[in-house]
Amino acid sequence: MPLYRFRILDGAEISDNGDLEFPDLASARVEAIRYAGALLHDAGRINSLGDRWRMDVTDPSGVTLVSVSFDVVDAPGIR
Template sequence: MPRYHFHIHDGRSIIDTDGIELADVAQARRMAVRLTGQFFEDEADLVSLGEEWRMEVTDAQGLILFRLDFVVTRAAAVGGSVRT
């Protein structure tokens, strides 16, 4: 089975040196979504407004297969007045 690595970049880099053996890229995508949800649940207080966050999923050779990108932005109605 191929090994996939899930690297997090959010102003610092957390490199997954171990990886996880999964059947295929579709399973790696599902795992990436699960890991991202778990990260945000555990570390939500560490994500700042305007900060970019991404997870890059690579194969065993380091080739980026896909990535998940998130940007935390404040809505106009939060923390300020709303123009009508």
């Protein structure tokens, strides 16, 4: 099975969880989105994530294949 890495960055690399096996890139993409959702769910307890961060799915050599990005913006009064 192909190997992928999930790298979390917010200007600097916060996390690289090593090589993970998935049957294909589509499966790795789905899992990256699920993992990002779990991080957002726990955001109140995660102080290390800033207001702008992303998760890259890379191959073992570091080539980015998928990027999931988030920006948190305070925008009171916008309709």
